[in-house]
Amino acid sequence: MTTLATRRQAAPGGSTTSRPARSGASSVGRPGFAWALPATIFFALFALVPLAAVAVLSFTSWSGLGDPEFVGFENWETLIADPVMLKSLWLSLLFIVLGVVTQTPLSILLGVWAAGNQRNRAILSAIYFIPLLLSSAAISVLWRALLDPNFGIPGQLSWLFGDGNLLGTQSGAIGVLIFVGMWQFTPFHTLIYQGAAKGIPTVLYQAAAIDGAGTMRQFFAITLPQLRNTAITSIILMVVGGLTTFETVLILTNGGPGTDTTITAFYMYQEAFQSFDFGVGSAIALVLVVVATLISLVVVKVSGYDKMNSSLEGL
Amino acid sequence: MKTRPNYAAGIGSFVWLLIVAIPLYVMISGTFQTREEFGDNGPLSFPSSFTLQNYADAITSGFGRYFLNTVVVTVGVVAIVLLLVPPLSYAIVRSRSRGASFVFRFFLLGLAIPAQAVIVPVFYLINAVGLYDNLLGIILPTAAFALPICTLILSGTMRDITGELYEAMAMDGASPARAFFRLVLPLSKGGISTIAVFSALQAWNGFLFPLILTQSESTRVVTLGLFNFQTQYGINIPGLLAAVTLSMVPVLLVYLFARRALVQGLMGAGGK
Numbered sequence: 001m002t003t004l005a006t007r008r009q010a011a012p013g014g015s016t017t018s019r020p021a022r023s024g025a026s027s028v029g030r031p032g033f034a035w036a037l038p039a040t041i042f043f044a045l046f047a048l049v050p051l052a053a054v055a056v057l058s059f060t061s062w063s064g065l066g067d068p069e070f071v072g073f074e075n076w077e078t079l080i081a082d083p084v085m086l087k088s089l090w091l092s093l094l095f096i097v098l099g100v101v102t103q104t105p106l107s108i109l110l111g112v113w114a115a116g117n118q119r120n121r122a123i124l125s126a127i128y129f130i131p132l133l134l135s136s137a138a139i140s141v142l143w144r145a146l147l148d149p150n151f152g153i154p155g156q157l158s159w160l161f162g163d164g165n166l167l168g169t170q171s172g173a174i175g176v177l178i179f180v181g182m183w184q185f186t187p188f189h190t191l192i193y194q195g196a197a198k199g200i201p202t203v204l205y206q207a208a209a210i211d212g213a214g215t216m217r218q219f220f221a222i223t224l225p226q227l228r229n230t231a232i233t234s235i236i237l238m239v240v241g242g243l244t245t246f247e248t249v250l251i252l253t254n255g256g257p258g259t260d261t262t263i264t265a266f267y268m269y270q271e272a273f274q275s276f277d278f279g280v281g282s283a284i285a286l287v288l289v290v291v292a293t294l295i296s297l298v299v300v301k302v303s304g305y306d307k308m309n310s311s312l313e314g315l
Numbered sequence: 316m317k318t319r320p321n322y323a324a325g326i327g328s329f330v331w332l333l334i335v336a337i338p339l340y341v342m343i344s345g346t347f348q349t350r351e352e353f354g355d356n357g358p359l360s361f362p363s364s365f366t367l368q369n370y371a372d373a374i375t376s377g378f379g380r381y382f383l384n385t386v387v388v389t390v391g392v393v394a395i396v397l398l399l400v401p402p403l404s405y406a407i408v409r410s411r412s413r414g415a416s417f418v419f420r421f422f423l424l425g426l427a428i429p430a431q432a433v434i435v436p437v438f439y440l441i442n443a444v445g446l447y448d449n450l451l452g453i454i455l456p457t458a459a460f461a462l463p464i465c466t467l468i469l470s471g472t473m474r475d476i477t478g479e480l481y482e483a484m485a486m487d488g489a490s491p492a493r494a495f496f497r498l499v500l501p502l503s504k505g506g507i508s509t510i511a512v513f514s515a516l517q518a519w520n521g522f523l524f525p526l527i528l529t530q531s532e533s534t535r536v537v538t539l540g541l542f543n544f545q546t547q548y549g550i551n552i553p554g555l556l557a558a559v560t561l562s563m564v565p566v567l568l569v570y571l572f573a574r575r576a577l578v579q580g581l582m583g584a585g586g587k
Contacts, residue, residue, distance in 0.1 A: 031491040033414040035406035039399035039462060040418050046459030047428050048421075050436035057435060064438075110331060113324050124328060128335055132581055133566045135520035137538035138559045141545045145345075145552045145559075146338055146358065152552075153341070156357030183334065191582060215321060244429045247522050251542055265431050272435050273527060282435050289432040 051289065057282035064276050075283040085284065088264040091174075092291075095263055096242040098178045099185075100235055107186050107234070111193025112223055125194070132187045140251035143180045147252075170260035173253045177261060180248055185241065189234045196230035197223065239295050243288065264288055346370065346557040353553050369557035376548075377532065378558055381540035384450060385519060388536060391454035392518035393511050396465050399458075400510055404469040405499055409481070409491075419470070425463040430456070430523055441528050452528045453521070453536070461517045465510035472506025473499060512569065512580025519566065537562045 058075055062068035079085050114125045131139065146152050147166055154161035166172045204222050213221060244265050249255060255262035255270065262270070265288060272281025341358045346369050348362045356363075407419045437456050446452035476499065484494045500507070522538045529535065535543065544558050569577045 031402075031406045031410050031495065033406065033410060033412040033418075035402040035410065035491070035495075036415055036418045039403035039466070040421065042395075042399060043422065043425060043459050043462045046437060046440075046456045047425055047433060050433035050440065051428060053436035053439070054433055057439075106331070109324070109327060113321075113328055124332060127332060129570075130339055131335065133563050133570060134559070135522070135538050135562065137520070137522045137541050138562050141541045141555060142338065142342055142559050144545060144549075145555050146341060148549075148552060151354055151358070151550075153358055156359055183338070186331075187335075188581070191578065195582075240427075240429065244431050246431065247538075247542075251545065265429075268431060269434075273438075278435050278439075285432045285435060288429065289427075292429055292432075293427050 054282045054285050054289075057279060058286050060279050060282075062278040064278060068279070071279065075279045078280055079283050079287075084259050084262060084267060085264075087259060088262050088267040089287075089291075091261065092243055092263040092265070094174070095177070095181075095245065096239050096295075098174075099181050099242040100238050102178060102182050103186050103189055103238060104231070104235065106182065107189035108193050108224075108227065108231070110186065110190040111195075112197045112219070112227075114190060114194045115197035125190075128187050128190060130187075131184055132191075134184075136184065136247040137251065139180065139184050140248045143176070143183075144252055147176065167253055168257060170257060173257060173261045177245075177248055177252060180252065181242070181245065184248075185238070189238070192230055192234050193227060196227050200226045240292055243292055243295070264291075342556050342560060345553050346560050348553055350551060350553055358552075369553045370561065372551075372554045373544075373558040373561060376544065376554070376558075377535070378537065378540055378561060380533070381535050381537045382561075384534060385536045385538075387450050388453050388457065388521070388525075389515050389518040391451070392458045392461065393515050395454065395458035396461055396510060396514040397507065400462065400465045400469050401500065401503070401507065402495070403462075403466055404473050404503075404506075405495055407466070407470050408473040408476075419466075422463045422466045426467075430460050434523060434527055437524075438527055446528075448529050448531055448534050450529075450534055453524050453534075454518075456524050456528075457518050457521050458514065461510075461514040465514060468510050468513065469503065469506045472503050472509075476502050508573075508576045509579040512573070512576045516566070516580055 057068060059070060059072060060068035061071045061074070110128065114121050114128070134142070147154060149155060149165045154166055166176050200223065204226070205218055208218050208222055243263075245263060246265055246269065249261055249263060249266045250269070253261045255266050259267075264284060268281050268284040268288060271284060272278050337359070344362050345353055345358060347365050347367070348356075349364065349366055349368070352362070352364060403418070406415045441447055441452045441456070446455070480498055480502075481494060484498055489497070520538065521536070522542075525534075525536045525539050526542075529539070541555075541558055541562060544555055548554060566577075
């Protein structure tokens with residue numbers, strides 16, 4: 001113990017000379033690379049190898065039986081000429097934009113509001129939290145039941161919902177999916193913003209109040225800028241989540257009416273596991289990976305998030 | 316500091332309360348009504364009778380079995396995650412080898428891979444090793460896709476262990492393994508419980524892997540059971556709502572008794 005203390009005291013003076021000795025001494029007790037191997041191999045087997053495989057499979061024809069057969073660019077040509085594929089990309093984009101636009105302001109407002117320490121806010125926050133306890137499948141099944149044209153809420157409130165078949169039109173179906181997404185994910189993002197808003201130093205608000213800034217002014221001048229990094233994290237999660245929405249579409253609309261809510265992730269499932277065209281399915285999957293990565297990179301770039309090493313570490 | 320009550324925020328939060336609470340109210344109250352009553356009075360009305368028949372129906376229609384399967388999957392996934400992630404995070408935080416920092420970047424990259432993107436090759440792989448329609452076939456990929464976020468969370472926790480503690484261990488001649496079991500694991504309890512809850516939730520709520528990798532009733536998990544119940548008995552809404560409510564109960568129990576761990580597990584990557 002004494003040697004440790006003396007060495008630490010000596011460090012500021014001769015840090016360059018003491019460094020190699022120190023690392024030499026302490027690497028004795030350090031774990032080797034072998035400690036990381038089991039997890040790395042396991043993850044590579046189920047994520048990285050399949051990622052490479054999906055690229056290969058996109059150049060093959062495979063129905064799930066027998067072996068995949070190499071067909072060159074045929075799947076890609078099919079996809080490029082496929083109007084449903086193009087439509088699915090636009091729909092995915094629409095879903096992402098509408099999801100971000102509806103959930104972000106709501107969760108910022110609720111999060112900042114819930115960060116206040118009045119007692120009623122704690123109780124309401126606990127209720128807001130409940131949708132998080134349900135799985136996506138459970139939420140989709142629940143809303144499908146709630147929106148049932150005959151036995152659901154629209155049937156009972158026909159003065160509000162007309163004939164009650166909300167999922168029968170494209171705009172109705174998209175509206176329902178966006179609304180259910182909001183119901184499902186706003187609590188999560190509210191929690192993120194609530195945590196971040198609680199972390200804003202009260203000194204900032206006190207200083208602003210002394211300068212005569214009102215509640216509104218404080219919100220726009222202090223709260224929002226302080227939540228910027230949180231907003232980026234939250235939006236990336238929304239974008240990736242929106243792009244890969246699956247249960248909700250399958251259970252609530254099954255991609256319909258027609259192909260009017262067939263977003264790309266769902267189209268991939270249909271092509272691969274309903275039409276048993278795994279080659280085309282793999283090609284769509286690859287598009288999905290590329291789009292997901294691009295969007296994340298763009299958000300990170302535009303926001304300047306990549307320059308903040310510490311935040312990335314904490315993510 | 317605040318002087319006047321914020322009426323706009325109060326009204327807004329009340330409206331959102333209604334939007335959150337009304338569906339939950341229908342979900343719970345519907346389960347205690349008979350089908351006839353629910354159909355006649357509509358979902359929003361107050362129940363005039365009380366029955367537990369819907370829960371009995373849900374359980375006898377197979378949910379007992381589905382719950383058992385989901386429990387097996389959840390336990391399996393948590394076991395794999397707890398076996399693999401702590402040594403990995405330990406190596407990432409403490410190892411001096413270049414491989415370890417490469418591995419960390421590799422897992423960061425893994426965050427960007429959506430499960431859907433690799434589902435076709437995973438389907439192929441699981442078929443090839445003969446695990447199709449086997450619970451183990453769900454467990455393996457589900458655990459693999461929980462690894463990146465769990466690694467991030469636990470590495471964050473382990474970084475907070477100060478170098479002095481390690482040096483004191485090394486001074487006593489402790490091997491890396493001894494430091495891991497005597498120092499790192501006890502001091503990472505918070506992070507370990509977070510990743511346990513996070514991976515348990517992933518397994519409990521998982522849908523895509525079970526949908527694609529299983530088919531028979533004997534391997535059906537709860538989420539698929541709900542989907543199946545809906546397509547088969549979509550007209551029996553109280554029964555369906557009872558099944559949905561049952562699927563929430565275990566998570567609700569964790570919420571009531573280990574709220575902190577659950578919130579952190581739920582937050583996963585978003586929580587920081």
